[in-house]
Amino acid sequence: MxxxxxxxxxxxxxxxxxxxxxxxxxxxxxxxxxxxxxxxxxxxxxxxxxxxxxxxxxxxxxxxxxxxxxxxxxxxxxxxxxxxxxxxxxxxxxxxxxxxxxxxxxxxxxxxxxxxxxxxxxxxxxxxxxxxxxxxxxxxxxxxxxxxxxxxEEFNKNSAVFSQASGDIYDGNEIVSWAKLATNTNDTITTSNKYYLIDQSAYDQPNEINFETHNASSPSDRNYHVIHVAGLIGGMRNNSLVRGINPGQPIKLFGMAGTLPLEKLDEALRNADLNDDFAVGSLSINIPPDVTNTHAWNKSVGWALRAASNRLFMALSSGNFYGGVPATPDSPNACNHAYNYQGSSRTNDGIMVVGGLDRNGARWAGGDWELEPAYGNENYTFQIKGSTIGPCIEAWAPAHQITSTSSRGGTRVSSGTSYAAPIVAAIASRYGNSQTRPIERETYIRNSLQSTGYTEWGIPLKKIVYTSPAAHYIPKRLPIISATSPTNPTNVHTVYDGRFYDINNYWNAGAPWGEITVDLGSIKTVTSVRLTMRSHLTPDNGALRPVNFAVWGGSSANAVNTNLAYYNEPDHSDLGPVYIEFPSTSTRYVKIEGASHDSWLAFAEIEVYGY
Structure with a gap:
């Protein structure tokens, strides 16, 4: 020290x-x-x-x-x-x-x-x-x-690119995309749960999209991406244009002027935290080949996504860099372009990378010609590559020829993994309410995945299909009534107050090690804990920063001595949640012991899950 x-x-x-x-x-x-x-x-x-x-x-x-x-x-x-x-x-x-x-x-x-x-x-x-x-x-x-x-900063504002693109049926005068049919969402269900969309800025379409908050701009061919995504999420059921996954769902748009999402993620989390909102979000931006992947777990955007997952279940596009355009080299591994944790996906982190499918359930292979009138050229077109693959992708959804709203009015057809990610997030928002935690929604999505019969790199492609929430038995966050700590009794109440990001609102051991015990009020069946850590460490370090944990249970405050789990977190981050799962156990008290190798031990929030 x-x-x-x-x-x-x-x-x-x-x-x-x-x-x-x-x-x-x-x-x-x-x-x-x-x-x-x-x-x-x-x-x-x-x-x-x-x-x-x-x-x-x-x-x-x-x-x-x-x-x-x-x-x-x-x-x-x-x-x-x-x-x-x-x-x-x-x-x-x-x-x-x-x-x-x-x-x-x-x-x-x-x-x-x-x-x-x-x-x-x-x-x-x-x-x-x-x-x-x-x-x-x-x-x-x-x-x-x-x-x-x-x-x-490792790349300038022009280095990142949107995962952009260039069977429907009619119900009256309204188009129902094949994506709704394929995901079992062509129903009368919608939701009032908020959707946090990080994308371009947009102009309002009051008759078609329910933008609850957004930074408006003038109608432009350059904001086609966000209008297409927003229409896919929540296009109204109004016998006009196109029907979204959740018609009329309120969308909170945090629009970027460039392509760096950090500032808008910060703005979205402030909004969610001040409104005590737990919701879903999506980000359809990917890092191109030969550029440092700042979306990786130990880079700046990756750290921000880990912090965001305290309140938002985040669905992310896998990127369009594989196949379909022979004249350009392929970069098939999504881990090079999207979020990953040490080169793979991670269960129960509140983050999912989503790959793109065609109508047959196979990987969308690209090659589509996209029309994007821009730069004074009404007929500007470009050819787009197909969906990436690999171990970082956890779910798959429609991405080929998706019909949605157009920034010029009317509708347009476009392809890309940009549209696969919001489909997953929109379906996740059908589960629960404004207090449903991100990992509960993630578990719901995992339980709703179905095999397509196709594989890539030996990994089965599993597509999202809406299933009734009542059919799922998912562990819930259990209320905590009090907390104690022999290490430092100050601020122990802050680990269960639901405030994740407040600088002054966390428990700090004042040392690299410590322990804290939470009381559930009565004996419950406990399955896991999720710990939101504070740390003075920074991203881009290049070295792993491990933390060792032991979790204990007990029915008496004086005998919390039944071991539930020993766990090593390979690389922790400031505000990054740590998920520790263990066999179902009946207990009232849960004690967490931790030892950090590189920082003081501190928790912004402790969540206990079970039944």
Whole structure:
């Protein structure tokens, strides 16, 4: 551990007392009271310092070229800032603020002391500041106690690409896509559960799509993708155009100006957390060949997806990079283009990568010509490659010639795994309500998969088919009535309050090891636990950061000594859930012991599942 340090008390005083130019720019309130800060011991920064410099420069070289850097903030230091601000009599972060106050404090401190250009801030999915600066400024900022690491962004905004594309029947004047028929959703069922869509920005179609929140834009050929996806999810049942999987489902759209989803994931999670909403979401963006896959579990977007899975069951497209266009090389493995955990899929992580099928249930092989009027060319077309394959894909859904709404009005036909992912998410949203956890919906989807009779790389292709929720016996989250810890009794109540992302709202052992026990109130049948961790570690590290756990049960608070599981989490992340399954056991108390190799042990939330 590093020696005890203190925050810059003088700066904290000025932060609270002076006019707030940066706060005004961000639309948040000014603070008007003073606070004292006294930081105890905090974990070291990662070694070596994660100051990732590119352009062939060494760590101690200097460059006048400004690059975009991701500045990761230490959640343990941020929690102490929150405590000191609260001790000064300040209220919590206002509900209309997009930035938690401790993150705002550090952002303004960096802005004032280093005079750098801050481009954006995330404080929910992961506390980080994005800023443009030269290497010399980065080497100064890495020394700040509030900073865990600094990483130069690995690809520019034009590197990621949408998984884009270029049997229906009629019911009156309304088209029912073959995708609804193939997934057993051509019924009268819909849902009021929210759908969180991370995609392009869009203009409103009030008679066809129920956009509950979105950032509107003008009608454009360039937002065909989001309108097609939204119509597939929730096109109205109104005897017009096309009927979605869940007609009229409320869609919360978080539209990107470019193709970097981090900021919009952060915005979506803030919205879900403040509304105490557990829902589904989809992201149909993939990383092209020969570019670092930032959607991998240990990269920036992958970390954000892991954090998102606390509240949202996330369905992700597998990518269109395999077959159908002989003139371009194939890149068949979805693990190179979509989310993966150490090169494969992972059960009960709240995240599913979805591959694309044709009408016969085989892999959609590509080769379709897509019409995309754009750039002043009314007849602009391109040929699209087929669905990727591999061990990262957990479910398959229709992707070939999907009819949906058009950004120009009317309907259009398009192909791509972009459409397979939202089909799975929409069906998942039919299960449960606004308090149904992501892994409950994931289990429902797994139980609803059916064999197509086809295989790729020796792996059976299993397609999603809607099944009645009443036919499933799925473990539910069990209420926790109290918690205790001999390691640190402070903030134990926060592990069962349903708040995942609040900087000040988690239990911290104050050491790399510790234990905490939760009380279910009465004896229940318990099957698993899900632990949302806090950590000062950052993505892009290149090394695994394991945590060892032991889970115990008991019917008496004085005898929680029946071992339920020993488990090693290979690589944990800040706000990344850890799922531990064990044989069904009758118990009232569940004790969790943990030992981290690289960070303090801390939990934002503990969930216990069973019956």
């Amino acid at each position: 590093m020696p005890a340090t203190q925050f810059d008390r003088e700066y904290l005083m000025r932060f609270i007392m002076k006019p707030r130019l940066f706060a005004i720019a961000l639309g948040v309130i000014a603070f008007t009271s003073a606070a004292q800060a006294d930081v105890g011991q905090f974990p070291y920064k990662e070694k070596p310092f994660k100051l990732l410099i590119k352009n062939g420069l060494g760590q101690h070289g200097f460059s006048s070229i400004n690059s975009l850097y991701r500045i990761h903030l230490n959640p343990f230091v941020l929690q102490k800032i929150e405590m000191d601000l609260a001790a000064a009599g300040l209220n919590e972060t206002p509900s209309d603020s997009a930035i938690q106050r401790s993150v705002q404090y550090v952002a303004e401190k960096i802005l004032e002391q280093h005079n750098i250009q801050i481009e954006s801030i995330t404080s929910w999915v992961s506390p980080a500041i994005y800023a443009r600066m030269d290497q010399s400024a980065a080497e100064k900022i890495i020394l700040m106690n509030e900073v865990s690491g600094i990483h130069e």
